[in-house]
Amino acid sequence: MTTAGAPGALPAGTSVSSLHEALDQCMTALDLFLTNQFSEALSYLKPRTKESMYHSLTYATILEMQAMMTFDPQDILLAGNMMKEAQLLCQRHRKKSSVTDSFSNLVHRPTMDQFTEEEIHAEVCYAECLLQRAALTFLQDENMVSFIKGGIKVRNSYQTYKELDSLVQSSQYFKGENHSHFEGGVKLGVGAFNLTLSMLPTRILRLLEFVGFSGNKDYGLLQLEEGASGHSFRAVLCVMLLLCYHTFLTFVLGTGNVNIEEAEKLLKPYLKRYPKGAIFLFFAGRIEAIKGNVDAAIRRFEECCEAQQHWKQFHHMCYWELMWCFTYKGQWKMAYFYADLLSKENSWSKVG
Structure with a gap:
């Protein structure tokens, strides 16, 4: 059910009494975000x-989405600072490890009984913060120092997700009260890493495998699909990643593995629940464009x-999509209109 307006937030001095309550509130904020109530979600x-x-983490993620669309240095800085704060907060909730514990973990993988539920959630949130901070680092500055810093964050995040995935698969794993949200987080991270790494050129992938990375596309897609089908805080993020893969990445990378039927299946329930949700209207437009239904695509992008x-x-x-839609139709004035709008309003590269 979509939310008509921002629900009453608790007073600033009130503590979140439980992990379950915190997750419920973040789901409410996510609902606001998906109904285009971006400021209300942040508030x-x-x-x-x-x-x-x-x-x-949710607050910082929304800011990061904005930064990645605007490429504005101030937005990137704000998102980066907030994500760093989120990471520090996650660090405080993580299990405190001694030097002995760290050495032991090199020999024996950690088991579930070593963590409280809050600590295990802190691990997956921490890994997510690292990954998002790495993305912002690459976005913020393209020099070698930033590349190395981002690479270290990516590796730490990857290793954490890998350990958590092993933990979920182990016989010692037991499901806590909020297990679906934890498992959804693991599936999001493991799926994203495997899918992304698998799409890299073979030469680069071999180099990354040498330093401990590996990527399996089928496993990555499976993890994201399982994450998307579950009722968890990260389900919609899994859906968005899969939609990006099916409607953009397969074309950009020329993999030839286009699965529009799967994209439509993923999008349908969200488009029904959020009929005016800008994110889902945009993907609906992309799907129509890929299917060759240019007029339907134009309507979707205009709705968006x-x-x-x-x-x-x-x-x-x-505007970018509309420019190409009108180009396909040979309506050059309309295509120019949207290209001109982009040139004047956006900070993207003017070379196209």
Whole structure:
């Protein structure tokens, strides 16, 4: 059920009494975000960001999405600082390891009974923060120092997800009260890493395997599909990654593994639940364009622009698609109109 307006946030001094409560509140914020109530989602989360790792991570993730669309240095800096705060908060909730524990983990993998439920959630949130901070590091600066810093964060995140995946697969794993959210986080991370690494050129992948990385596309897709089908905080993120893969990456990388039927299947329930959700309208437009239904694609992209006015960057993504749709139709004036809008309003590269 979509949310008509921002629910009443708890007073700033009220502590989040449980992990379950925190996750419920973050799901509410996510619902606001998906109904284009971006500012309301941030306002709802903000009072808890200093005490709840999930509130902090969700808040920072929304800021990062904005930064990745705007490429604005201030947005990138703000998102990076918030994600760093979220990571530090997660660190405080993680299991405290001694030098002996660290050495022991080199020989024996950690088991579930070594963690409280909060600590195990802190691990997956910590890995997610690292991964998102790495993305911002690469986005912020392209020099070698930033590349190395980002690479270290990626490796630490990868190793954490790998250990957590082993933990979930082990016979010692038992399901806590909020296990679906934890497992969803693991599937998101493991799936994203495996899928991304598998798409790299063979030469680069061999080099990365030498330093401990590996990527299996089928396993990555399976993990994301399982994550998308579950009822968890990260289910929609799994869906978005899969939609990006099916509607963009397969074309950009020329893999030839286009599965539009799967994309439609993933999108359908979300488009039904959020009929005016800008994110889902955009993907609906992409699917129609891929199917060759150019007029239907144009309608979807126009709907996406009309659905919200707060994040103009969504409009820019639609303008780009509309430019090509009108080009396919040979309507050059309309194609030029959207190209001109992009040139004037956006900070993307003017070379196209």
